[in-house]
Amino acid sequence: MKLGRGARAFALAVLVVAVALAVVLRGRGGRDAPVLARGELVRTANGVCAQLARENRRLESPPRPYDARAVDFFNALHDNVADAGERFEELGAVGPDRAQLDRLVTHYGSMAVKLESAAGAASVEQDPEVGALLIEVGSTAADVETVEQALGICKGRTSARRGIAEAAARWKREDPLGETGSLVP
Numbered sequence: 001m002k003l004g005r006g007a008r009a010f011a012l013a014v015l016v017v018a019v020a021l022a023v024v025l026r027g028r029g030g031r032d033a034p035v036l037a038r039g040e041l042v043r044t045a046n047g048v049c050a051q052l053a054r055e056n057r058r059l060e061s062p063p064r065p066y067d068a069r070a071v072d073f074f075n076a077l078h079d080n081v082a083d084a085g086e087r088f089e090e091l092g093a094v095g096p097d098r099a100q101l102d103r104l105v106t107h108y109g110s111m112a113v114k115l116e117s118a119a120g121a122a123s124v125e126q127d128p129e130v131g132a133l134l135i136e137v138g139s140t141a142a143d144v145e146t147v148e149q150a151l152g153i154c155k156g157r158t159s160a161r162r163g164i165a166e167a168a169a170r171w172k173r174e175d176p177l178g179e180t181g182s183l184v185p
Contacts, residue, residue, distance in 0.1 A: 049154035053163030074119035
């Protein structure tokens with residue numbers, strides 16, 4: 001069945017309106033979460049940052065060079081960062097705070113992807129690749145810290161730079177004689 005020119009134009013107009021409505025609702029959050037007052041937003045966001053920093057400090061440092069033994073560390077760090085990003089995404093905010101919160105969520109997503117890639121690189125003993133990814137995580141954490149400052153959240157030890165970048169950069173030096181024991185009787 002062929003549609004006439006008018007019917008096609010009408011169908012296209014309906015599609016454009018539907019897409020525009022979806023974009024507007026997404027821009028407003030499109031969430032069922034209540035919009036938080038500024039003080040409540042800061043308090044809730046600080047709780048997210050504090051929990052993330054605590055969980056990351058509990059992780060055992062991976063050995064260097066990064067290899068399969070570091071995979072669990074990077075997977076756990078990824079999970080912590082991804083979870084925090086989801087919790088930030090659920091927060092309701094309006095106006096400039098919403099825009100800043102959206103930037104924060106985007107940065108957290110970027111760090112989660114890089115940490116997942118670091119786990120993959122460590123699993124195949126690509127220490128230089130892991131190092132490069134961790135530099136990118138640190139750079140993104142610095143961008144997050146700028147957004148945190150604009151929102152007035154996550155200061156000090158709970159900032160992304162301290163809570164994520166420092167955790168990602170931690171490592172321990174292995175004792176080369178750990179497996180064989182001392183060579184001296």
